[in-house]
Amino acid sequence: MDGHTRDELLAEAIRLRRQGNSEEARRRLLDMVAEHPGDAEVAYQTAWVHDVVGLEAQAVPFYESSLSGPGLSEEDRRGALLGLGSTYRVLGRYTQAVDTLRQSVAEFPDDGALQTFLAMALFNTGQHHEAMRILLKLLATTSEDPHVLLYRRAIETYAQDLNDTV
Template identity: 45%
Template structure:
């Protein structure tokens, strides 16, 4: 199984890098065979979800991501799965599911800025504008090296938490 899974991952990565739908279809076919043969292997289902996502088939990716999570996916694959699933939910307009998934990702992987930014976007989509801006501004200030932003850093960091305050 490991050899076939590694082959499928290699194909998926090549297909994604080249944006080649034929290669991605080959990867998906191999992963679908593996998912049928190994229904209890989290990594197989996670990779099948990624292959569908990379192919622009987000809706089809969701059950594979969810099943991988149910099977106890761990480590870097868990981090990427939560990111992929949350992003997919958001792109499909399933904003509450996106927020829940991305919050789980942010709690488990607090250093992952991509999860944080996607959570900010999903919060915006649910009408939680203040929380979305607070998260986005806080993460921007934590990661910027822009001198003009840093000059106003103390004020921007304060107002990220107090958006409704005035002088």
């Protein structure tokens, strides 16, 4: 591919996506997938660009491929798990979204974005109590709002059981 290394080509495709030239990035990444079919990083970036251009259904197999074996950095693995879970949710595949995002939160319990997307998927499956518990706990533990901080203990208590009036 033009005498450039795989890393150079991948960096250029990522740069194109970041600059808003997603269709060109997508075209280049699809070429790279054809040349590097087992490359988890290329698959992840290909999934991501498909999401960016609104081709969520086409993103799914690339996310799944990127996560099927080794090859992703921890940061990219987080991103791929979030991307896959979120994409399942957008496609109405709520059970798969919850399953993927639960696995993600178990693997990365400190990741507030994963927790937030899990809460959204739980909402979509009618698991409102658990969704609200996750969001309240996240709010209580991450907010810097002085008014939230003032009531942090109460919010954390209610996060355990919203039906509790004490």
